[in-house]
Amino acid sequence: MQEPLRKIQTFSDLIIKGEAANLSSKGLNYFERMRKSAERMQNLIDDLLAYSRTSSPDKTLECISLEQLMQEIKEEIAEELLQQDARVEILHSENLSIINYQFRQLLYNLISNSLKFKKADTPPVITISASLFNGRIAGMNPELRYQALSFEDNGIGFDQKHAGKIFEVFQRLHTKDTYEGTGIGLSIVKKIVDNHEGLITAESTPGLGAKFTIYLPVRP
Incomplete structure (x- = not known):
């Protein structure tokens, strides 16, 4: 086809x-x-x-640093970042136990999402950070420790009431004439997080950017 x-x-x-x-x-x-x-x-x-x-039975985990992964992805999309005068900043890195090829797709989709929903008159800035998370949120296993990976941008944002809807397949907050896309990108992100037995949350205010936080269980 x-x-x-x-x-x-x-x-x-x-x-x-x-x-x-x-x-x-x-x-x-x-x-x-x-x-x-x-x-x-x-x-x-x-x-x-x-x-x-993302439904592949191959779920082999590898230990890779977030900084290394991001550097490789930034090199792959260097032209797009240059065209949009975009910056991707890593404030703090951690070693991650991940399904390599899937997590690369996750990072690429989140960055692409931020670049797509940028403000018309403002160069995109995407801030990424990783840290150990000691709190608890619904859905977490209380017997595990988690790493929190945050992805924050300065784009157009969205109404918080849509925070759950954006991870559904083919769900869009904008028409295809306003912003191109398939409505699958964040669904892929959610499926990959599920494959890592993790959680993802979304926080946003219209006009003030969006923040996605991924919680991954710390593997022994």
């Missing part, structure tokens, strides 16, 4: 760039809409595949 979509995108781009002078404005608009529709479908397929991979 992905190969036909790639061909639609490729040929649409070729027509838009190479044949624009020979097309009417209406015809050019049709090709542009076709290209965007194919791109949205491609993104949906990619996200559905990522979601399905």
Whole structure:
């Protein structure tokens, strides 16, 4: 299914760039809409595949530092960070016992979410920190210790009443015309946290950014 979509995108781009002078404005608009529709479908397929991979039986845990993971991800998305004049700051790092490939997806999705919902006139700043959590919240195992990983941004934020809804599959707080996306990204994050027997919370105020906190049990 992905190969036909790639061909639609490729040929649409070729027509838009190479044949624009020979097309009417209406015809050019049709090709542009076709290209965007194919791109949205491609993104949906990619996200559905990522979601399905979270159900993989391979749940091997590795000990990796948060700082190392973030440095590798920042290198992968360096161009996007540069284009948006975005900063990703790590205030404190910890060694994490994680399913490596899944947690990389989690970090990527959270950063992408912050970049997408940035303020129009403000460069994105994403602050990440890790620490041991000594408190208790609903759903935690009282016999375990937890690491708390916080991801805080300076974006548009959201109404706190939607804090649970945003982790549901295909749930969106904005129309696709306002903010592009599939409505699966944070669902993938939640599934990965569940795979680590952890918890995730979301806090936000409209206009004041959002904060996601992930609680992971400390492994012996």
